[in-house]
Amino acid sequence: MTENFNVDFKENNGQLDIALSGQLTINSIKKITEDIKSHIKNPKSVSVSVKDVDNIDLTFIQLLQSIKNSGKKNGYEVSFSMKLPEDLSALLKNAGFSNYIN
Amino acid sequence: MLDKFKAKFVEESMDNLQDLEESLFLLEKDLENKELIERIFRAMHSLKGGGAMFGFNHLSDFTHHLETIFDWVRNNKLAVTSDLITLTFSAIDHIKNLIKTGDLTDEQELKGHNQFILRLQSVLSDSASTLSVHSTVDSQNINDEISESKTYLINFIPQEELLQNGTNPLYLLDDIHALGEAISIAYTHKVPSLELIDITANYCLWQILLNTSESLNEIKDVFIFVEDECELQIDLIADSNILQKPECIEIIKKARKGNSLLKIEDFQSLSQLKPSSQELESGEEKKKITAIKEHKISSIRVASHKIDELVTLVSELVTIQAQLSLYSESNEDPVIVSLSENIQKLSRQLRENAFDISLIPLQSELMRFQRLVRDLSKDQGKDIDFVIEGGDLELDKNIIEHLTDPLLHILRNSIDHGIELPEERISSGKSPKGTILFKAFHSGANVIIEVSDDGKGMDLEYIRQKAISKEIVDQNAVLTDKEVLDLLFVSGFSTKDAVSDVSGRGVGMDVVRRKIANIRGEVSIDTEKGKGTTITIRLPLTLSIIDGLLVKVGANQYVIPISAIDKIHALDPSQLKKSFNNVVVLDKEQIPYIDLRKVFNAPEVEHDVIQMVMIKAEDRITGVIVDSVIGEYQTVVKPLGRYLKKQEILSGATIMGDGTLAMVVDTSRLLMERKSKKVAG
């Protein structure tokens, strides 16, 4: 089964950029999470950018929140940037997650 | 055994249908009454369920379609229109038929049945466009519906497994938004850090403020497939839309920031609902439920034959008690006398109770009248206000059973021939809307039912001419207005060919009078040309008990109802011998008389004095000659039964204290008999 999501990492001076796209749902979330966990060593800050999304669900939102919580715990900054198609952004907004979208 | 349940189902369904019709009538006046719609829906629902259970497949199938229509109605997918109500009324008629006949076997009927179903289905498909518009309109035009919409606070707290079970809560929240205007607050504070997270578990919970005009059920149904995997609480917090109020926005902001859950109390100041509104709401619901329960307990269903049996037994007791009184009086044993008196007291009370039980409110039949007026006036393009007064009046069920047909007939006459078309009414200076007043009230030991309309009244001259042409009266006869109206009651005066005749008021009035007379009632007509007509029916309270005058004719005893008696005269038999044409002169007045001894073929015995009981009927006095008067007597009347129904002058018999029988004379029948004999020759 080919993977229908994509995770890219860029590290620069303790600044970790994570770029995500594709199917960001429960079916792929375990892999995505493992990937991210393995890349977050001891960053100064993490910036997650999400674009070209096919689908998104709660597991992904919780992943973002979890990264944020880890940052708080381990002392690094976490920022998000999300570009979503209109229907998905409406979906998140209706679910009370408008603060994750920008 | 099954048959017993089936019979019960039929009986209950008829009740259900009555409730349905009643609700429909009310709904017609208040098209958006949710409660009524719900009642209608419930009634259909139970008809459907019961129908299927007891093998009324066509009924169940048919009602199912009707139920769906009202399911749409109650979910605001379909509007109640007068057409829909008309359709539902005729559907109820069809259902009645299906209940009576069971599943259809006749090809033709089946065809009609299926066509009716298609008609019902077309109601739904016709509303297709309105439906799709409606559901999108819902969320946008919510502000227009402020008055109807309510604001709820929804607590949605899923378990961790929710996501593993394939639910996407985002969709559910989206669906909530589709119900109206909503604000979701997602609480993510339980999400652990990366090191600890089980990434497929759910850690979020939500609170949603929803303003919607949808029902609570509709909201609950969003969560239908997750109800086992979440905690769900939906509370009404306001009777209007409070989402845009600044205070509300402030409350939400705070909750989002502080991850602190909203409480119902937070919204107290914002809503018109009284403090602890939520309790109030559920309290109301509880009240409603208990009200229904109480209603159920306050009346029980008893098969009518059981009541008949009870009345019979009580009557028997009364009879035996009378025998006991007789015995104790002659026996002079003080113990027996006092016992007998106590039994007398008790049995009298018991009798009154038993008769009271057999009384039922007129209300039960009113629905049919309302239907008739509604349907006929619609058919004929007449606008009629049907006003009912005294519908809660109670009558012996046997009377009510026999009253319905004549009343339907009278109402039909009023609509067909009394009330004019709107334009006609306008041109004669009346309001275009006609009124039929149905009024029932007590008058002494009688019940009076009046049906009056403000229609065109009757043309007395026309009636007179018609009577002449039918050779019922002589061309030269001088008749009072009352006598002219009485012609309407002469059998054969109006026949079926007169039905289409616009002046044919009084069609079938002879039948009406006969049927009313069967329940010892009287009918009279008052009319004023151009102003309207009033038909008055005077009835006894109960059929089974009367105050009577016990008289003797030959060897037999007879009871003449006191209500018919004006006074009693003692006569010298020679006065009768002098009379010819059966008229006797009393106080210079000519009184026609009937000699019961002749009517009953009793041997004529020579008396020094004979008694004439003066019977008053329709403002005329007729004397009835009997051998002797024994006295007043309150008595239970028993029917003579099918074998003696030809004995029309006798309306029943009664059992005397000593066990002997006395027959009850039907005075109006007696007088009529005399009249018809006179007419005949």
Next chain:
Amino acid sequence: MEDVQEITLLSFQIQEDTFAVNALKVDHILEVPENITPVPNAPEFIKGIINLHGNIIPVADMRIIMGKEDITSNQDNSIIVINPANNQDSRVGIMVDIVKEVIETKSSELKETVLDGKKGLIESFEGTLLINDEFIHIIDMNNLAEIIEK
């Protein structure tokens, strides 16, 4: 062929003839009470009405219905209260010379009733039973009820 059914009959005598009715539709057997209240203008065969436990029951004289001329009464005369339609309204007493016995038999034992000439007002019988050289004609209760009703 019809199913063979167990039938229970109550037989009675009217002068020289023996008749029977379906015993299951017999409510009571009474002695003729002292006072039968005559009903004026009723058909000749209606003897009158009686009070049976608080109910009014008309009584018809079977001897007249059967076309007998001698209708003198004797001590053995009885009234059989039948209930053809199983309701209060259809109860009627029939006065007979003497009530004989209860007969248990099978419907297959019944023969078609052949009568020499018309037997009074009755038009139909359910059949005839031959017991000990005696013909017992079984009266069709509904037919009887219709006759009394007329």
Next chain:
Amino acid sequence: MLTEIKQQFYKETLQELKNISSDLSAQVIDADRKSLLVDRIFSVSHQLSGTGPMLGFDMSSKISRKLEKTFYEIRSGEKEVSLQLLWQTKRTIDFMIDCITEENQTQVPQQ
């Protein structure tokens, strides 16, 4: 043999689920079709929750149990069919379609 039965079951169930899903997408569901649909949804979910676990469709049969329960109540008259309910049903059916398809794919190699 089991594979054949399983494939047969999978194909039939999937087809019925898809049919139901598309019927549920119809703009208007008239009363007749609605009652028919209720029956169909009940029977497919009943079948899937009963036979599914035996054939390895664990997840989809687990989900179908929710449908089965709800539609049992509907059929017995305890519960009413609202538009919202039909909508949630469609969501669930659509998910079952994904689910059963995936379960079929992941299991085929193991056979």
